[in-house]
Amino acid sequence: MAVALLIGFLMLLTLGEGNEDVLRSLEAGQYDERSIDTAKRALLQNSVGISKLADAFASQIGTQQKPASSSSYPFFPPIQISKDKNYVNSCLGYTSTGKRENERREFVKTANRDYIFVLDTSGSILGSEFTLAKEAIASLTEAFCPNTFGSEITNGGTKQVAMVVFGTRVTKVMSFEDSLKGLRAVQEKIMAVKHRREGATSTATALNYVREAILGQGSSRINDPKVSTDVIIITDGRCNVDCKDLAKEADAIRAMGQGVNVFAVGVAAARECELDIISGKVPKSSFGLNGMKYFKDLAESVVEKARSMPNKCV
Incomplete structure (x- = not known):
């Protein structure tokens, strides 16, 4: 595709x-x-490519950056065959009722932000690459604005971070409540996660879990108009369990509120069409990388950008 x-x-x-x-x-x-x-x-x-990709990533997910002109974004744009009603069927072998063709929406950015990282731990991802992914996510939890962890709504902004991993099973690594202990505790939890290398890649089940067990419970601020929520899926893009529900589950997360943004980061053998299905073909919401090494490079570039900002975050 x-x-x-x-x-x-x-x-x-x-x-x-x-x-x-x-x-x-x-x-x-x-x-x-x-x-x-x-x-x-x-x-x-190419180092320039990583830098440009970091600009795009930080601009879309961060709060301090204004998006650059469209010609600066090395992302997967809306699919060229968007008029094909059988697009989803041709990618994953099923027909979707989701908004796969004409969905367009603006990203919502507020001072208060909640982040959910959804990391693939299936067998197609090597242990060394899984470690690189953890290191990248740990860096991004520091680089993304605001700097203060908390659940209260403030003018300066607070952030919460949650994380799940998925393969055959879906497991919560960290809840929003866990992240209130601060950056060091957040990064320690991330780095302590073990790679399971499970045989299946149940991406649709993972999105359902995020919707019901993360966004639908605890200190989630999903219904507060002063909070925006970014769901960031990192995967090699090869769903093989309950894939017929992938578009439905991704759409259901976006439907939880106008402040919900869904991003897809594909690595190695990721199918671009599958990333589009996850992100809903929203412009500037899918990113492609040749491996986890480049995801870590991207994260390090975002950290460098954050350090150059007045608030030390993006």
Whole structure:
């Protein structure tokens, strides 16, 4: 399933000798697996590419950045075959009633924010890559605004962080209440998670768990208009259990409130179409990386950007 990376940014990169035809194909709107894969490698193995991707990631999820012009975003844009009513069927083998074709919405950003990280722990992700993912998430919990952990609503803003991992099973790593103990406790919990390498990838079940057990309970501030909630799924994009419910579950999370944003970070063999299904094809909400190493590089770039900001966060 071919989904183009943003062509404007690809123009800034050198794809390498012998790949001029690939660039011309992308510019002409001719997308195939070879051109997409080549472009992704050129983009995401390039330090400039990681920096640009970090800008996009921080701008969309953070509170202090204004989004750059669209030509600065190396993300997976809305799918080129969005008029195809069988798009979801062609990706995952089922027909969806979800809003897969024309959904457009603005990201909601407030001073008070809740973050939920949803990390794939299936067998297709190596132990070393899982460690890199944990390190990246731990860094982002510090870099994302606001700086203060708390459940009260303030003008300066407070944040809460929750985390779940999923493979065959879905397990809560940290609740919003746990994060109120502060940054150090949050990062220690993240780094203590063991990689299970389970055989299945139950992404739809994980989203259902987030909706019912995280957003629907405890100190979730889902219904407060002064709070925005970011759900960030990190996966290799290969759902293989209850995938018929993936679009429905992702849509159900977004339907919980206008302040809910769903992001998909795909690594390695992630299917771009599956990331689009998770994110609802909302522009600038899907990010593709060739491996967890690049996710960690992205997180480190976001941290560097945060340190340069007046509030030391993004």
